[in-house]
Amino acid sequence: MELEKPKMHPSQQDVDLIDILWRQDIDLGARREVFDYWHRQKEHELQRLREQEEEKRRLLHQEQEDALLAELQLDEETGEFVPRLATDGQRPQSATAQSHLTQNVSFTESGDAMSFDECMQLLAETFPLVEAAATTTGCLDTTVAPTPHSSHLMMASEPVALPQPSLPPGPLLSRRTSPDLEQAWMELLSLPELQQCLNMQLENTLEQTGGYLHTTDTPEAHEANYSFYPLPVLASNTDVGSSELINAFDERFTNVAPHDHLSEMTLKAPDQNTHYSKDAFSDVFYPDIINTKVTGVPLPCVEENGVNLLAEIPNESEFTAMELHDLSPGDVFDRGIKIELIPECPDSDSGVSVETSPQSSSPDKSTYGDGCFGGNSDSDMDEMDMNPESADSDYYEMFSLSFQPDGLQPPLAELPQQNDKKPQHGKTEPDEEAGYNQSPFTKDKKTRRSEKRLSRDEQRAKTLQIPFTVDMIINLPVDDFNEMMSKHQLNEAQLALVRDIRRRGKNKVAAQNCRKRKMENIVELEYDLDSLKEEKERLQKEKSENSSSVRQMKLQLNTLYLEVFSLLRDEKGKPYSPSEYSLQQTTDGTVFLVPRVKNTLKKTGN
DNA sequence: ACGTTGTGTCATCAA
DNA sequence: ACTTGATGACACAAC
Numbered sequence: 004m005e006l007e008k009p010k011m012h013p014s015q016q017d018v019d020l021i022d023i024l025w026r027q028d029i030d031l032g033a034r035r036e037v038f039d040y041w042h043r044q045k046e047h048e049l050q051r052l053r054e055q056e057e058e059k060r061r062l063l064h065q066e067q068e069d070a071l072l073a074e075l076q077l078d079e080e081t082g083e084f085v086p087r088l089a090t091d092g093q094r095p096q097s098a099t100a101q102s103h104l105t106q107n108v109s110f111t112e113s114g115d116a117m118s119f120d121e122c123m124q125l126l127a128e129t130f131p132l133v134e135a136a137a138t139t140t141g142c143l144d145t146t147v148a149p150t151p152h153s154s155h156l157m158m159a160s161e162p163v164a165l166p167q168p169s170l171p172p173g174p175l176l177s178r179r180t181s182p183d184l185e186q187a188w189m190e191l192l193s194l195p196e197l198q199q200c201l202n203m204q205l206e207n208t209l210e211q212t213g214g215y216l217h218t219t220d221t222p223e224a225h226e227a228n229y230s231f232y233p234l235p236v237l238a239s240n241t242d243v244g245s246s247e248l249i250n251a252f253d254e255r256f257t258n259v260a261p262h263d264h265l266s267e268m269t270l271k272a273p274d275q276n277t278h279y280s281k282d283a284f285s286d287v288f289y290p291d292i293i294n295t296k297v298t299g300v301p302l303p304c305v306e307e308n309g310v311n312l313l314a315e316i317p318n319e320s321e322f323t324a325m326e327l328h329d330l331s332p333g334d335v336f337d338r339g340i341k342i343e344l345i346p347e348c349p350d351s352d353s354g355v356s357v358e359t360s361p362q363s364s365s366p367d368k369s370t371y372g373d374g375c376f377g378g379n380s381d382s383d384m385d386e387m388d389m390n391p392e393s394a395d396s397d398y399y400e401m402f403s404l405s406f407q408p409d410g411l412q413p414p415l416a417e418l419p420q421q422n423d424k425k426p427q428h429g430k431t432e433p434d435e436e437a438g439y440n441q442s443p444f445t446k447d448k449k450t451r452r453s454e455k456r457l458s459r460d461e462q463r464a465k466t467l468q469i470p471f472t473v474d475m476i477i478n479l480p481v482d483d484f485n486e487m488m489s490k491h492q493l494n495e496a497q498l499a500l501v502r503d504i505r506r507r508g509k510n511k512v513a514a515q516n517c518r519k520r521k522m523e524n525i526v527e528l529e530y531d532l533d534s535l536k537e538e539k540e541r542l543q544k545e546k547s548e549n550s551s552s553v554r555q556m557k558l559q560l561n562t563l564y565l566e567v568f569s570l571l572r573d574e575k576g577k578p579y580s581p582s583e584y585s586l587q588q589t590t591d592g593t594v595f596l597v598p599r600v601k602n603t604l605k606k607t608g609n
Numbered sequence: 610a611c612g613t614t615g616t617g618t619c620a621t622c623a624a
Numbered sequence: 625a626c627t628t629g630a631t632g633a634c635a636c637a638a639c
Contacts, residue, residue, distance in 0.1 A: 459617090481627070506628095511617060513629055518616085520630085 460504045467497050469504075476501055477508030571596060 461473050469476070470491055479487060484505070493501065568586060571579050579596065587597050 507618065509628070510619080510630095514617070514631085516629085517631055 460507060463500055464504060467500050469493075469497055469501060471501070473504055473508065476504045
């Protein structure tokens with residue numbers, strides 16, 4: 004920032020400058036003290052003091068750990084450290100140490116709490132803002148001054164342990180014996196739920212501050228975006244420590260947040276409560292409609308010590324997925340669509356409802372193709388996902404589009420410089436392409452690509468502030484569609500866009516159906532081809548058999564002819580010569596003995 | 610680099 | 625006249 008240069012004697016002008024800049028940056032969530040050099044210097048000293056205290060504390064702790072290790076014995080079978088048998092009766096450690104030992108060995112909540120205490124301390128040192136917020140809200144008491152008591156309290160309120168895979172008993176023990184601050188910090192950062200909570204809070208802040216926070220450009224901000232997606236599973240591991248930390252964030256952001264955005268908070272809060280204030284973590288693994296829709300909404304970090312910031316917001320549990328579609332008479336229609344969609348939504352590419360023939364789209368898409376468009380949230384999230392830089396505004400805009408009643412969207416900053424009339428024949432808009440090229444995520448690329456295309460019309464609709472959802476535009480029957488259009492005053496560009504969206508959407512479905520039909524025809528023709536080949540082979544075999552049979556019969560007939568001929572005798576009792584006579588049969592079946600000689604003579608005579 | 614595949618989109622025709 | 629479905633053709637991205 005510009006205020007990094009310390010001024011030993013700031014004049015009134017400097018103070019004014021600081022004040023102005025502070026006012027500019029207050030939206031970033033930064034407190035005024037951040038820009039006060041003296042204050043920061045003082046804080047720096049305090050921080051150094053705290054670090055020294057922390058170092059001492061860690062040394063003491065390590066001594067205790069070493070002593071405990073001396074009492075531990077590695078179990079050959081389980082690989083765990085178990086207390087040595089008190090054969091000699093010597094108990095060098097106090098009861099407190101013994102309790103530590105059992106904590107470590109059995110990997111109990113307190114052990115986690117200790118680890119988290121360190122992490123929280125790290126956070127407090129690294130994030131003066133958090134600490135400042137904590138001092139005002141009291142939320143981070145345990146962070147600022149962690150004590151075993153507070154730790155126990157934390158864990159008592161939240162029995163969920165840390166993610167086990169990253170903290171097996173053995174490594175945990177060894178890690179605890181090495182008080183490497185940096186490593187601890189890395190471990191803290193690697194906690195998925197912490198990342199998630201950070202992400203959540205950053206997103207939350209972005210919304211509440213209108214997306215200004217991205218200018219801080221902290222690594223955490225990027226990380227927040229990148230790790231935003233694997234939420235559903237991670238959310239199940241919501242940890243007390245992180246949620247407490249986030250509560251601190253939350254408090255702070257709430258203090259900073261303009262009240263204008265309270266409506267958005269109220270909109271999102273019920274979802275959060277719906278899913279994470281309950282113990283139904285199975286919902287995460289078996290997402291239902293709402294879950295899927297809300298995946299993009301920052302979720303966890305709910306109640307901690309019974310203090311749920313969001314719980315104070317009016318809780319309307321039914322104000323969830325349906326609210327996304329309350330903007331038109333197509334409610335029932337949308338609901339019908341949404342019911343089908345969800346589980347495979349992330350894979351959905353078309354998002355266009357195949358209402359005419361649910362099975363008609365390609366086999367693996369026809370079922371879920373209906374849904375995601377209905378929700379919009381999935382594609383929204385993907386837009387955020389694919390474009391980290393614009394994610395904030397996109398997220399905000401999309402939700403404002405989805406939630407705002409008809410015609411009440413706040414005017415967007417950048418608006419229609421885009422020509423919607425000409426769809427550019429399949430060419431991708433540069434901004435979208437840029438967004439995709441920058442996408443560093445590991446999500447299924449095929450899904451992302453299709454969702455990019457899906458979001459194209461959504462993007463346009465968003466840009467032109469179309470007060471309908473894309474799926475409504477596409478899937479409503481003509482009458483309902485016309486009625487819906489008549490209820491809103493749309494300008495020419497909006498009308499054209501809506502018509503294009505409807506045409507494209509329907510044509511997309513038609514193309515899918517057409518291709519499916521084509522594929523089915525191909526398959527059917529291949530089947531027919533196989534059948535015909537088989538019949539051809541069969542007929543050829545029959546023909547050869549018949550030929551063979553004919554040859555056999557000819558042989559038999561010849562044999563019979565000779566036999567009959569040999570039995571014929573002339574008036575002298577002599578047999579006829581086959582070279583001079585032949586047997587011929589007339590049409591009525593009468594057999595004559597015809598002399599060949601005559602024929603030959605006739606022929607020669609001619 | 611090139612071919613294949615999947616998908617979206619446009620143009621066009623027919624119902 | 626307008627809407628919609630079907631389909632060929634094209635562009636593009638991913639593989």
